[in-house]
Amino acid sequence: MTDTRSFVRGLGAAAAVLGTLAFVVGAPVRPPHTGRDTVVSAATRDALDERAIEQISASQLARWIRDGKAGLRVLDLRDSSAFETKHVPSAESFALTGLVTVLPKPGETLVLYSDDDLRDAQATAWLAGVGHARVHVVRGGMSAWMTEVLSPIVQGDSAKSVAALSRYFGGVPRLVSPDADPRVTSGARDDGSKEVLEFVARRGC
Amino acid sequence: MTAPLPLDVAGGTTPSLVVALGVGVAFGWCLERAGLGSAPKLMGQFTLRDMTVLKVMFSAIVTAMLGLFWLSWLGVVDLSRVAVPPTFIGPQIVGGVVFGAGMALAGLCPGTSCVAAATGRLDGLTVAAGFFAGVLVTGLAVPAMADFYESGTRGAFALPAALGVTQGTVTFVVVAGALTAFALSGRVERAMAARAARVRP
Numbered sequence A: 001m002t003d004t005r006s007f008v009r010g011l012g013a014a015a016a017v018l019g020t021l022a023f024v025v026g027a028p029v030r031p032p033h034t035g036r037d038t039v040v041s042a043a044t045r046d047a048l049d050e051r052a053i054e055q056i057s058a059s060q061l062a063r064w065i066r067d068g069k070a071g072l073r074v075l076d077l078r079d080s081s082a083f084e085t086k087h088v089p090s091a092e093s094f095a096l097t098g099l100v101t102v103l104p105k106p107g108e109t110l111v112l113y114s115d116d117d118l119r120d121a122q123a124t125a126w127l128a129g130v131g132h133a134r135v136h137v138v139r140g141g142m143s144a145w146m147t148e149v150l151s152p153i154v155q156g157d158s159a160k161s162v163a164a165l166s167r168y169f170g171g172v173p174r175l176v177s178p179d180a181d182p183r184v185t186s187g188a189r190d191d192g193s194k195e196v197l198e199f200v201a202r203r204g205c
Numbered sequence B: 001m002t003a004p005l006p007l008d009v010a011g012g013t014t015p016s017l018v019v020a021l022g023v024g025v026a027f028g029w030c031l032e033r034a035g036l037g038s039a040p041k042l043m044g045q046f047t048l049r050d051m052t053v054l055k056v057m058f059s060a061i062v063t064a065m066l067g068l069f070w071l072s073w074l075g076v077v078d079l080s081r082v083a084v085p086p087t088f089i090g091p092q093i094v095g096g097v098v099f100g101a102g103m104a105l106a107g108l109c110p111g112t113s114c115v116a117a118a119t120g121r122l123d124g125l126t127v128a129a130g131f132f133a134g135v136l137v138t139g140l141a142v143p144a145m146a147d148f149y150e151s152g153t154r155g156a157f158a159l160p161a162a163l164g165v166t167q168g169t170v171t172f173v174v175v176a177g178a179l180t181a182f183a184l185s186g187r188v189e190r191a192m193a194a195r196a197a198r199v200r201p
Helices: A002-025 A042-048 A058-066 A080-085 A096-101 A117-129 A141-150 A159-168 B007-011 B013-033 B039-046 B052-073 B089-106 B110-118 B122-149 B159-163 B167-199
Strands: A054-056 A072-076 A109-113 A135-138 B153-155
Touching (some): A109 A117, A135 A141
């Protein structure tokens, strides 16, 4: 009887210790590391699988920002100097280790971007692990934002909407004639003028 | 490879069903050993004379909660692969009230009624037949109440997201609540036994 009671009290004490440590640790995932030589965890490898990461296009993110999607929060995972040079409007700069402060909120949609798939995957695994229900990664990161939103090639039925979306963010859409090779059309502006396109800091960046 | 293992990928649904059967039998054995196949035992919880149900349930919750938290932290379990049932606020409140009323009336819940039925108790067989009939009737009625049935959806909505706190905080609060309940349950049982003794002639 005494042995049983001691055993039960031991279990209770173990639960108390583990529960308190859980409070201290906060999240059931170890904080990700920023170094490229980091050993990729099993969770990260799974997150690298496209089935585990819900990717969106840069254009989709642009539409969400323009339309004022409720609960949208955009996180820029690149280093702070790259963020200062240019970033997606409304984005917040976060290092991977800083994501421990991003707590889940009801109705929130997180969109991550960087120029590093591994970093995206680590961040996604972390955020999903701490309970974020809606986490998206911008396919192609900042490069995709530059080419798809700020300097898109416009042609076909969607030309007007793509160009309007681009101009909303201060972009310069490139017009392409139906028989032209898209690979050699850089510089043709839809206002008819010809100029060399440069990736400069634009409104909202 | 991290748990839970993808049994459906490994060999179709048959391995999943075999494992489910094994887990179900083990779960039922544990319930029976804990005495939860007995309706009077369960009713003791409602009258506060026997706190076994609270102890068993809280033990299971705390074990699973701490186990998943720390196994995930160690990289053994991938929580993103653990299914979280979606939340439908209104329908689940109504369903909870119906479930609670049924459990108080029958003295058994679906799991414990299966345990009671497996051990040959007539009340268990009756309740199991009743809840299977209820499942059938509800399934047939779903098209007529589809709007309500799917209303108030919040997706996989768990306490950390609802309260805006970390998973560790929720784990700590639940563990603290369970340990407090364990500590108080003995006193409650003794108080109720003393009260019953005074009432008896």
